[in-house]
Amino acid sequence: MDGILNINKPVGLTSHDVVARVRRLLHQRRVGHAGTLDPLARGVLPICVGLATRVADYLSESGKAYQAEIVLGGETDTYDREGRILSMQPVPDFTREQLEGVLRAFLGPQLQVPPPYSAIKLQGEPAYRRARAGESLKLEARPVVIERLVLLAWEKPRLQLEIECSKGTYIRSLAHDLGQRLGCGAYLSALLRTRSGPLILQESITLEQLAEAAESGQLERYLLPLDIALQHYPALVVDARTLQRVLHGNSFRAPGPEAGLWPSRVTGPGWRATASLQEEEPRLARICDEQGRTWALAAWKPEQQLWQPMRVFGPERRS
Known part of the structure; x- marks a missing residue:
């Protein structure tokens, strides 16, 4: 199964x-x-x-998408409602325009510090275990992208957000950072994930x-x-001979991203280009058979000018 x-x-x-x-x-x-x-x-x-x-x-x-409820005026050690309250502060009478102006500053690529109570491993141990043991942690900031941030509702002290972001983004950290930016503290009180990939x-x-x-x-x-987990990668359709090489982990030659055109079909040494590459050229491609089924994920090796299978899903894969 x-x-x-x-x-x-x-x-x-x-x-x-x-x-x-x-x-x-x-x-x-x-x-x-x-x-x-x-x-x-x-x-x-x-x-x-x-x-x-x-x-x-x-x-x-x-990426992922969420609907989040955030409470202003308090901070917790876990950055959500289940944590220990660290401080409470009065909440100013923010207008929607003021909140939306602050939220715009969180859009785009940025470095985000994960919450101390997270599953990120430090020296092989989850951070939350060390935090629960009373250890003061400072995790390294990680690159994330927040693509969409919409204020759905605001009724003091609660606001509701709609969020689209890259994987690795912590909504708890977003809530905490928003509270810091507003000067009154904030924590996450409810979260609904509406999309994952x-x-x-x-x-x-x-x-x-x-x-x-x-x-x-x-x-x-x-x-x-x-x-479906690989649909966002470009597809290379290969013939039976090339597929056998792929299933045994062997590399194969076909034009790569630097060619300026993306090959949609590979038959032995031949190929047919159908679409121009976008600015952000993908370096990974899914290898598909004639029926369009994905059998492997391959990485482009520019030095050797070939594709190298890095994750193979057959021949054990069932029909």
Whole structure:
């Protein structure tokens, strides 16, 4: 059983809790999640089963979307409502225009410091464990991109935001940083993930729905092909001979990004270009067969002028 489940995680469960339940329902050991959601958060949690666990790292490359509720006037050690209150301050009578002006400063590429209570590992140990032990942590800032930040509602002291951002963005840190910028403190009080990569909330299923499908023998209807995790990469369609090289991990020659045109089809030494490359040239491509199924992800090696498979999903992959 291989594929991806679009699970609507409820409040109160950890991402690992959801993985454990899916393992029991599917009777599968190879199950993992892509993109952690805190217990406070709900919404889209991609669950990878079988071979799909090998594409989990790529599933959220095209970003995520959230709806967040933030409370102004307080700070907590976890940057959310479940933490210990560190300070309380009066909240000025901000207008929507004032808040929107501050929010605009958070748009675009930036460096963001993750919360001390996070799953980021320091010397092999999650940061939250060291923080719980009383250790004072200062995590390194990481590059993130906030593409969209819309003020949905403002009723003092609560505001609601719609957010689209790159993977690795912490909404708790965004709430904390917003409070710092406004001068009154802030923390995250509720979070709904509406999209993770290609998976959207409207198409998600609950654990109860999954349990019903397992009982009725209809699990396959909810399993999405692992190919969807790689759809944001350009495709190279190869013939049977080249595909065999790829499945054995061997490199192959085809024009790369520097050629100025993207090859959509590779047949032995020949190729057919169909589209100009964009400014941000991708250095990875998915390798597809004649039927359009993805069998590998390959990286362009400019020094050797060839493609090198870096993640192969066959020949063990089932039809």
